[in-house]
Amino acid sequence: MRIRVLLFARAREAYGKPEAALRFDQPATPAACFEQLCVEAPRLEALRPSLLVAVNERYAEWEQELLADDEVAFIPPVSGG
Numbered sequence: 214m215r216i217r218v219l220l221f222a223r224a225r226e227a228y229g230k231p232e233a234a235l236r237f238d239q240p241a242t243p244a245a246c247f248e249q250l251c252v253e254a255p256r257l258e259a260l261r262p263s264l265l266v267a268v269n270e271r272y273a274e275w276e277q278e279l280l281a282d283d284e285v286a287f288i289p290p291v292s293g294g
Contacts, residue, residue, distance in 0.1 A: 214281035227256040244275040
């Protein structure tokens with residue numbers, strides 16, 4: 214199955230690109246996507262405690278089962294006024 218991953222702000226900087234296309238032979242979760250990205254960019258791992266995850270533009274849990282062609286976004290905390 215193919216999963217599109219979007220990265221924002223510090224996560225994008227740590228990965229070096231704003232998005233990735235991942236492939237899995239079995240059901241996957243956002244956590245599995247993040248682990249695969251960390252293989253390519255180990256600096257991402259330090260950001261995990263502060264990241265939120267969204268699947269298809271809705272906040273989701275890290276262990277939610279993904280379907281083929283889902284879009285996963287890793288969202289760092291946002292501050293502002």
